[in-house]
Every structure is written in structure tokens, then in C-alpha cells.
Amino acid sequence: MKEARRLQTIPQERPLPAGWCCVRLAEVSKFVHGGTPSKAEPAYWRGEIPWVSPKDMRSRTISDTQDHISAEAVKNSSTSVVPEGTILTVVRSGILARAFPIAVTGRAVAFNQDIKAILPDHSKVDVQFLCWCLMSQEPYVLANGIKKGATVHSIRSGFIESLAISFPPLPDQRRIAEVLNEQIAAVERAHAAAQVRLEAAKALPAAYLRAIFTSSEVQHWPRRRLGDVCRLLPSKSIASDGDTEVLAITTAALTETGFQLSGVKVARMWAADALECVVSPGEILVARSNTPELVGRAAMFLGDPLGAVASDLTIRIAAGEHVVPGFVTAFLSFLYLTGYWKERAGGASGSMKKITRTQIEEQPLPVPPVNEQGRVAAILEGQIAAVGRTWKAVEAELAAIDALPGAILRRAFSGEF
Numbered sequence: 382m383k384e385a386r387r388l389q390t391i392p393q394e395r396p397l398p399a400g401w402c403c404v405r406l407a408e409v410s411k412f413v414h415g416g417t418p419s420k421a422e423p424a425y426w427r428g429e430i431p432w433v434s435p436k437d438m439r440s441r442t443i444s445d446t447q448d449h450i451s452a453e454a455v456k457n458s459s460t461s462v463v464p465e466g467t468i469l470t471v472v473r474s475g476i477l478a479r480a481f482p483i484a485v486t487g488r489a490v491a492f493n494q495d496i497k498a499i500l501p502d503h504s505k506v507d508v509q510f511l512c513w514c515l516m517s518q519e520p521y522v523l524a525n526g527i528k529k530g531a532t533v534h535s536i537r538s539g540f541i542e543s544l545a546i547s548f549p550p551l552p553d554q555r556r557i558a559e560v561l562n563e564q565i566a567a568v569e570r571a572h573a574a575a576q577v578r579l580e581a582a583k584a585l586p587a588a589y590l591r592a593i594f595t596s597s598e599v600q601h602w603p604r605r606r607l608g609d610v611c612r613l614l615p616s617k618s619i620a621s622d623g624d625t626e627v628l629a630i631t632t633a634a635l636t637e638t639g640f641q642l643s644g645v646k647v648a649r650m651w652a653a654d655a656l657e658c659v660v661s662p663g664e665i666l667v668a669r670s671n672t673p674e675l676v677g678r679a680a681m682f683l684g685d686p687l688g689a690v691a692s693d694l695t696i697r698i699a700a701g702e703h704v705v706p707g708f709v710t711a712f713l714s715f716l717y718l719t720g721y722w723k724e725r726a727g728g729a730s731g732s733m734k735k736i737t738r739t740q741i742e743e744q745p746l747p748v749p750p751v752n753e754q755g756r757v758a759a760i761l762e763g764q765i766a767a768v769g770r771t772w773k774a775v776e777a778e779l780a781a782i783d784a785l786p787g788a789i790l791r792r793a794f795s796g797e798f
Contacts, residue, residue, distance in 0.1 A: 398796030401549045406499070407542040409506050413498040415491075416459030418450055425454035430462060433492040435471045435482065441512065443469065444487035460491045461498070466508045468499040470515065470541065477527055477534035481519040485512050497541065510554035513561045514546055517790035547794045557798050561789065568785045575782060579775045585768045586637040590715035593757055594747070602749040608742030610704045614664070614697035617654035617690075625652040628689045630660060632668040635680040635695070637718060638769035640666075645689055658690045658697070663706045665698040666691060667713060670728075670735045677722025677736055679713035681706055696741055705751060707758030712746060 397403060418425045426432075428451025437446045455462055463469075463486065471482040473495040485508055492498065501511050526540040549557065593599065619629055627650045634644025660666070662684035668676055671694070682689070691697050700706040716722060726734035748754075792798065 397547060398549070400553070401547060401796060403545050404548050405542065406544045406546055409502050409546070409548070410511075411500045411502075412542060413461050413463055413500065415494045415496045415498070416461070417493050418454035418458035418460055422454070422457075425450055425458075428452060428454060430455065431488065431490045433469060433486075433490050433496060435474045435476070435493075435495050438469065438471055438482035438484050438496075441484055442487050443484045443490060446490070450491055455491055460493070462489050462491050463498045463500060464489050466503070468501065468508060468512055468515065469496050470499065470536075471495060472497045472541070473533060473535040475533055477523075477536065481516075481522050483512055483515050485509070499541070505551065507551060507554040507558055509558035509562065511546070513558060513565075513790060514794060515544070516786075517794050518544055520787075547796075549796075557793055560798050561793055564789050565786055568782060568789070572779065572782045575775055575779050579772065579779065582768055582771045582775060583637070585771075586714070586765050587718035589761060589764045589768075590711060590718060593761065594712060594715045599747055602747040604745040605703075605748045606742070607698075607709075607744045607746045610701045610746065610748060611665075611709065612699045612701065613738050613742060614658070614691075614699055616658045616693045616695055616697050617650060618693045619648045620650055620654075623649035623651045623654075625650055625655050627655050628686050630666065630682070630689050630691050630695060632671050632675065632678065632694055635666055635668050635678040637678075637714065638765055638772060640680040640682055642685060645686055648692075650690060650692075655690050658692075660689050660691050660697065661699075663700065665700065665706055665710050665713065667696040667698065667736070667741060668694065669696045669737075670694050670733060672732060673723050673726065673734045676726045676734045677713075677717040679710055679717055681710040696736075696738055698741070703751065704746070704748060705754040705758050707762055708754035709746065711758060711761045716744075 426448060428449050430450050430452065431443070431446040432448040432450045433443060433446055434448070437443060450460075454460070465486055465488050467486045467490075469484050469486060469490075469492060471477065474482075476482075499511070499515075501508055522536065522540070522544075526536050528535050528537050548554075627648055628645050629648040629650070631644045631646055634641050636644075660682045662682060664682045666680055666682055668678040670676065671678070698709065700709050722736055723734070725740065726736050728735045749757075
């Protein structure tokens with residue numbers, strides 16, 4: 382690869398494979414900055430040229446976009462049109478702390494000021510290879526190249542241009558790109574399949590609970606006001622200036638598959654308040670305030686961690702002698718999972734909703750004989766515990782799959798392919 386060897390090389394910590402060299406991205410690419418046409422001209426936005434903004438950078442290839450601009454808009458503004466095969470990268474956004482979006486255009490496009498275009502020299506660089514190479518640099522860019530503002534993050538000026546690229550001969554670039562296309566596509570298929578299994582597992586608790594609480598048998602069970610067979614216990618506010626450190630149960634501890642220890646956090650509370658709201662094993666906890674999707678979540682506290690307290694974002698329920706705690710928890714979970722509380726929660730904010738202690742107390746509760754409650758609770762406990770195990774296994778599988786692209790890219794750009 383004579384041309385590449387004449388390019389400026391950069392010292393490496395470890396030797397590159399034979400025939401490879403290392404160059405700055407600016408040595409093998411040109412760069413074009415985006416701009417924005419005036420939105421005061423409606424005709425500008427009725428054209429044929431796809432207009433790319435960060436929201437369009439959700440896949441590795443851009444073939445079309447939601448917005449289009451006219452040739453006149455391009456002529457009368459600071460924006461540019463780049464050809465098919467150009468790499469676009471987001472350089473300014475509110476999400477750069479979490480991602481380094483890169484995509485290759487499938488046709489000529491224009492783009493806004495939050496995006497930079499990289500036009501590789503096709504006589505020296507395969508565009509797909511370069512795109513994968515840039516993706517392999519994501520951890521380095523996020524660790525070293527991000528300038529953080531109050532609400533918007535950006536990649537430092539000149540940082541992308543100075544990136545060091547491990548650079549094999551052009552035929553090898555094409556071969557490596559083909560291998561990466563195939564391997565990453567296989568990873569994405571595995572991820573999609575695991576995600577389908579996870580969503581199926583997440584749907585099971587609601588299905589099991591519906592099977593019980595919508596059955597014809599349940600319709601004949603007597604019903605009692607929950608406040609007549611259970612007792613609501615006090616919960617107090619977390620106080621940042623409180624005099625006592627506590628283990629506080631947050632609403633994140635209440636899940637469809639039971640109480641999750643990860644939702645218990647260290648916080649502060651006034652000592653007198655803390656004494657009043659220590660949670661005992663067998664108590665039922667309900668999310669009093671949360672987003673519309675999560676308000677009303679319920680779980681039973683099993684005693685771990687000892688001495689944990691409930692904040693006023695939860696409603697504490699102690700089951701009376703005529704009801705089984707696991708049965709009451711199952712029924713309240715049924716209400717949550719079927720959208721009952723989402724429809725009935727109040728609050729002025731659309732993003733945060735609340736249910737009240739009075740709503741819980743007034744809620745009709747089916748009350749079959751205690752032995753029947755115990756039988757139902759035991760069946761559901763076994764079913765949902767199995768769902769929890771499946772759920773965790775699939776999440777672990779997804780985590781392992783998500784780690785694969787990085788490992789594959791590291792191997793590819795260390796010369797192992």
C-alpha cells in the first residue's frame with residue numbers, strides 16, 4: 382500500500398500488523414460543517430434534499446429523513462450538500478455523554494449545525510471500514526473529547542480530525558468491513574431476539590394475575606373494603622438535613638417480580654420520623670407517587686434489609702388476620718399491571734401522578750377464605766418467581782450481547798481479522 386505509507390505515521394504503544402500504518406483522520410478525509418437555512422422561508426422546507434439532524438442518526442445508514450429542504454435553501458444559507466457515502470457524525474447534542482452517533486449517507490443529503498460530515502479519500506479509504514473504525518473510537522472520544530455544557534455537550538473543535546486511525550491496505554479494509562458487517566449484524570439479530578424474549582417475560586406477571594383475578598370463580602368471592610381488613614401505617618419524608626442516616630425504600634424497590642434490594646438507598650431522616658416508619662416483614666408497599674406508568678406498583682417486604690424505612694412516596698399496608706399478605710399484594714399488583722391506578726391517579730403534573738391513602742383504604746378487595754387466599758398466593762408466588770429468574774437471565778444475556786460489538790471492534794482494529 383504505497384500511498385498509505387507516504388502518509389504521516391503516528392507512534393503506537395504496540396506494533397501494528399505488517400502492512401498497516403497509523404494516520405490522523407484529517408490526512409485521509411475532508412470535513413464539512415453543517416448549517417441551518419432560515420426557517421422564515423417556508424419554501425425552503427418543501428424541497429427534495431433530505432435534511433439530517435441528530436434525531437435522524439438512529440441507524441448506521443441514512444437513506445431518507447423526515448424533513449427535506451430545497452436547492453434554494455442550500456444556496457442561500459450556510460448549509461452544504463454531501464454525496465452518498467459520506468460519514469456523518471453528531472458533534473453537538475444533549476446526548477453526547479451517552480453516544481457518539483455515526484452514520485453513512487445512502488444518498489446526497491444536507492445537514493444541520495450539530496453534525497459534521499467526513500468525506501474520505503476513496504482512493505485510500507473504504508467508507509464502511511472508516512465508519513467501523515470511528516465506532517471503535519467511541520470510548521476514547523467520550524472519555525477525552527467531550528466538552529460539557531449546562532444542557533448541551535459537544536465534541537471539542539479539531540478532536541475528530543486528530544483521531545489516529547489504524548490503517549491497513551485498501552483490500553484489507555474492504556475485507557475487514559465485510560467481516561464486521563456480518564458479525565455486527567449477527568449480534569444485532571441476537572439482541573433483537575433476546576429483547577423479544579425479555580418483553581414476553583415482562584408480560585407474564587400480568588397474564589398470570591389476570592388468569593386468577595378475572596376468573597369466574599373470583600366474581601363470586603365476597604369483597605371487603607381494604608381499609609376494613611388491613612391497616613395503613615405511617616411513612617415519613619426523607620430530609621436532607623435530617624439527623625439520622627437510614628436505609629430508605631424507594632419506589633424502585635417495588636417491581637412486578639417482587640421486592641428488589643437494589644431499590645433501597647442510603648438517605649437521611651429525622652430520628653423521630655425514622656422510628657415511626659421502620660418496615661416489618663410481610664408489609665405491603667405501594668408506590669404512592671411516581672410517573673403515570675409506575676404509580677401504584679406494589680410489592681411485599683420480606684425483611685431484608687433489616688431496619689429499612691419507608692418514605693412518604695410509598696403507602697405501607699399491614700394485612701389483618703382475615704387476609705394473607707401475599708394475596709393482598711397479588712391483587713394490588715393486578716390492579717397496577719392492568720392500568721387501574723394509571724387511570725385513577727391524580728395530580729396536576731402530567732409526568733408525576735399520585736394515589737392517596739384514602740383511595741387504597743376504599744379499594745374493594747376480594748376476600749375468599751384464608752386457606753384459598755394462601756393457595757392462590759402460593760401459586761402466583763411460584764409463577765412470578767420463575768418469571769423473575771427468566772427476566773434476570775435474559776437481562777444478563779442482553780448485557781453480554783451488548784458487550785460484543787466493542788470486543789469485535791477491538792479485535793478488528795488490533796489486526797486480528
